[in-house]
Each structure stands twice: as C-alpha cells, then as structure tokens.
Amino acid sequence: MQAGPDAPLGPVNAALVPRYAGAATYARLPRLDEVGHADIALLGIPFDTGVSYRPGARFGPAAIREASRLLRPYHPALDTSPFAAVQVADAGDLAVNPFDIAEALATIETQVGELIADGTVPVCMGGDHTIALPLLRAMHRAHGPMAVLHFDAHLDTWDSYFGADYTHGTPFRRASEEGLLDLDALSHVGTRGPLYAAEDLSEDARLGFGIVTSSDVGRRGVDAVAASLTERIGDRPLYLSIDIDVLDPAHAPGTGTPEAGGLTSRELLELLRALDGVNLVGADVVEVAPAYDHADITAVAASHVLYDLVTLIARRLGRAR
Numbered sequence: 001m002q003a004g005p006d007a008p009l010g011p012v013n014a015a016l017v018p019r020y021a022g023a024a025t026y027a028r029l030p031r032l033d034e035v036g037h038a039d040i041a042l043l044g045i046p047f048d049t050g051v052s053y054r055p056g057a058r059f060g061p062a063a064i065r066e067a068s069r070l071l072r073p074y075h076p077a078l079d080t081s082p083f084a085a086v087q088v089a090d091a092g093d094l095a096v097n098p099f100d101i102a103e104a105l106a107t108i109e110t111q112v113g114e115l116i117a118d119g120t121v122p123v124c125m126g127g128d129h130t131i132a133l134p135l136l137r138a139m140h141r142a143h144g145p146m147a148v149l150h151f152d153a154h155l156d157t158w159d160s161y162f163g164a165d166y167t168h169g170t171p172f173r174r175a176s177e178e179g180l181l182d183l184d185a186l187s188h189v190g191t192r193g194p195l196y197a198a199e200d201l202s203e204d205a206r207l208g209f210g211i212v213t214s215s216d217v218g219r220r221g222v223d224a225v226a227a228s229l230t231e232r233i234g235d236r237p238l239y240l241s242i243d244i245d246v247l248d249p250a251h252a253p254g255t256g257t258p259e260a261g262g263l264t265s266r267e268l269l270e271l272l273r274a275l276d277g278v279n280l281v282g283a284d285v286v287e288v289a290p291a292y293d294h295a296d297i298t299a300v301a302a303s304h305v306l307y308d309l310v311t312l313i314a315r316r317l318g319r320a321r
C-alpha cells in the first residue's frame with residue numbers, strides 16, 4: 001500500500017528516533033488505541049500460573065517487546081513490508097489474574113473474543129502454554145474447528161498434574177476433548193525428549209495429533225516437512241501455536257522446561273516461511289522466560305518468529321483484498 005490518508009500507521013522511524021528510545025511496543029508499532037482498528041494485533045498475555053517447572057513466562061511479553069526494537073520493516077525472504085501492507089498494532093497486555101487459573105482462562109477467552117470480533121487477527125505473546133486453550137476457545141467461536149500446527153518440544157496433551165486439568169502440559173488434550181480442533185489436521189512439530197510412558201504417544205494419537213519430531217526435521221529437511229504439513233492443512237483455518245522451547249536450548253535458553261536436541265532458530269524460521277499460502281487465522285508464541293535467558297537470545301528469537309507470523313498473515317490478508 002502507498003503512503004496516503006488511509007495508509008497504515010507503521011513503526012517509529014529508526015532513522016529519526018533511536019531504536020533504544022521510548023517505551024517499547026512490539027517492533028515499535030503504534031498501540032492499538034492509537035489506530036482504533038488493526039488488521040493484526042500483537043497481544044501480551046503475561047500469565048505463568050500453569051507451569052510445572054521453572055516459572056517466569058509472565059515476563060515474556062515485556063522481554064519480547066524490548067528485543068523487537070531492532071526489527072526492520074521489510075521481510076526480504078518473503079518480499080513483503082508487513083506493516084505497510086496492513087495495519088499492525090500492539091494491543092498491550094491482558095490483566096490476567098495470577099492467583100486463579102479458572103478466572104485467568106475466562107478473562108483470556110472473553111477479551112480475545114472481543115479483540116477478534118471485528119476481524120482483527122490475533123498474534124499473542126505468552127505467558128505459559130496454558131493460554132493456548134482459552135485462545136483456541138475464542139478462535140473456535142469465530143472459525144469453528146481449526147487445523148493446528150503446534151511447534152513444541154512437548155506434546156502438551158497430558159491429562160492432569162496434581163489433579164489440575166488446566167496447566168501448560170494439558171492445553172491440547174482439553175482442546176481436542178472440547179471439539180475445538182479439526183482432527184484431520186493436527187500436528188506437533190519438534191517434539192523430543194523423555195516422556196512419562198509409551199501411552200503418552202498412543203493417547204496423543206487418539207486425540208488426533210500427528211508428530212514430526214525434531215529429528216524428523218533434521219533428517220527429512222525443512223522443505224519436505226513443510227510440504228507434507230501444508231498438504232495436510234489444505235485451506236482449513238489454521239492456528240499456529242509456537243512454544244519457544246521447540247528451539248534447542250542453545251537457541252532459546254530462556255524457557256521453563258528446556259529439552260536438548262531441538263530445532264535451530266533458522267530451521268524454525270524457514271519452516272514458517274515455507275507455510276506461505278496457508279489460511280493462518282491466529283497464532284501464539286509462548287514460554288519465553290527471560291530470567292533464564294542470556295543476552296536476550298530467546299527474546300530475540302521470539303521477536304523474529306513473531307515477525308514471520310505477522311508477515312504470513314499480512315500476505316494472506318493482502319491476497320484476500
């Protein structure tokens with residue numbers, strides 16, 4: 001889109017205002033209240049009461065915004081200027097109750113439902129992986145059962161912990177049980193590491209998921225994996241949920257449940273770019289826990305993953321116009 005009265009309001013110009021100056025929004029984009037309506041909204045969900053191990057993902061959105069100051073407005077691999085193509089804005093953080101998981105899930109579902117009611121596509125920054133369940137509930141109301149691509153070291157289809165059903169290890173089991181998902185197009189990508197028992201895998205398959213392990217990505221390669229994923233997804237509405245621990249701890253140390261043998265950040269970014277053309281209706285990036293990060297490695301990786309997600313959605317919206 002050309003500059004003009006209806007052109008999207010883009011990021012602060014880094015040639016005029018130093019990148020490190022001013023309050024952080026994602027990619028230095030305008031706040032949602034500054035533009036009124038956004039085609040794509042970045043939304044922080046600083047909730048980590050669902051974790052089973054190291055806490056701290058509540059600080060993920062703030063760390064990702066800070067790390068995103070260096071992003072630039074043109075995506076060369078996809079030949080797209082996402083922030084000029086459509087209006088992208090930062091919707092701030094939801095004020096989620098850290099002491100009451102049920103209330104937190106209800107708040108997320110309701111407020112995300114309000115955000116997307118006029119067609120805004122949500123791209124959420126967690127927070128721990130518990131938040132995927134209320135996000136999928138809100139998305140299901142708008143889109144019906146969705147294809148899901150779940151990038152994660154973990155299955156997150158376990159049943160419960162200490163009798164708790166709503167945790168970061170259980171969102172995709174609940175979502176499948178609740179009928180939120182299109183059972184013909186569900187894939188985990190990047191899973192690895194020890195499980196509790198072999199039944200974890202048979203249960204996961206029963207819930208509808210296929211698995212592309214981290215080793216599969218290494219052996220088969222990014223292009224072959226992406227081709228089989230996109231074939232399975234077709235033109236279904238697709239939700240992408242990316243647990244940053246899908247990356248190897250060398251590429252993402254700042255997370256709560258790290259597992260050796262993960263994807264490189266390059267593999268993940270190339271997999272995302274190879275999904276160009278899918279009907280991506282919403283996404284999240286979760287489990288960034290900056291207290292365990294070093295030199296912002298994890299927050300930088302997350303900010304770039306989000307940039308690719310926004311670019312894929314901007315391209316889809318551009319095609320629909």
Ligand SMILES: N=C(N)NCCCC(=O)O
Binds near residue numbers: 168
């Ligand atoms: N969703 C994340 N990051 N981790 C889930 C780990 C659950 C478990 O160790 O049982």
Ligand SMILES: [Zn+2]
Binds near residue numbers: 153245
């Ligand atoms: Zn995980």
Ligand SMILES: [Zn+2]
Binds near residue numbers: 154168243287
């Ligand atoms: Zn997860």
